[in-house]
Amino acid sequence: PCDDTLFPGARQVFRLRRDTGGLDGVRTSKDIIHGIVSVDADLAGPDHLNHYARGHWVVENRLHWTRDVTFHEDASQLRTGTAPRAMATYRNLSLNTFRLAGRANIAHARRDLHDRSDVFAVYGI
Structure with a gap:
C-alpha cells in the first residue's frame, strides 16, 4: 500500500519487468516500469495489472508508433x-x-x- 500523503487516493504501487528480444529467444533488453493504481490489492492482481499495461502498449504500437x-x-x-x-x-x-x-x-x-x-x-x- 501507498502512503496517502504522497499519493492521495492511490492504493497500490507496482513494478513490471518487460524482457524483449528476437524470435530466437535471446533476450536483448530489459525494461522496468513502475505504476500507481487506485484500486485495492484484491482487484489489482498481477494478471489484471498486466492486462492494463499491455492495453496501453496496444495504443502506442497501433497508433503512435505507426x-x-x-x-x-x-x-x-x-x-x-x-x-x-x-x-x-x-x-x-x-x-x-x-x-x-x-x-x-x-x-x-x-x-x-x-x-x-x-x-x-x-x-x-
Missing part, C-alpha cells in the same frame, strides 16, 4: 495554427482506411496504393 515511423510525424515541421491537428486527423484517416481495406502492413499499403484510386473503393468512391 504514425511516427510510417508518416514521420515527429519530423513534421508544422507548428502553427490548426495544421498539426489537421495533419494528425489525415494520418488517422489514412491508417483507418488502410485497415478497413484489410491491410495489416501500413507502410506496404502506402507504397502499394500511392497515386492510385484503389484506396477509395473502401468508401465506395
Whole structure:
C-alpha cells in the first residue's frame, strides 16, 4: 500500500519487468516500469495489472508508433495554427482506411496504393 500523503487516493504501487528480444529467444533488453493504481490489492492482481499495461502498449504500437515511423510525424515541421491537428486527423484517416481495406502492413499499403484510386473503393468512391 501507498502512503496517502504522497499519493492521495492511490492504493497500490507496482513494478513490471518487460524482457524483449528476437524470435530466437535471446533476450536483448530489459525494461522496468513502475505504476500507481487506485484500486485495492484484491482487484489489482498481477494478471489484471498486466492486462492494463499491455492495453496501453496496444495504443502506442497501433497508433503512435505507426504514425511516427510510417508518416514521420515527429519530423513534421508544422507548428502553427490548426495544421498539426489537421495533419494528425489525415494520418488517422489514412491508417483507418488502410485497415478497413484489410491491410495489416501500413507502410506496404502506402507504397502499394500511392497515386492510385484503389484506396477509395473502401468508401465506395
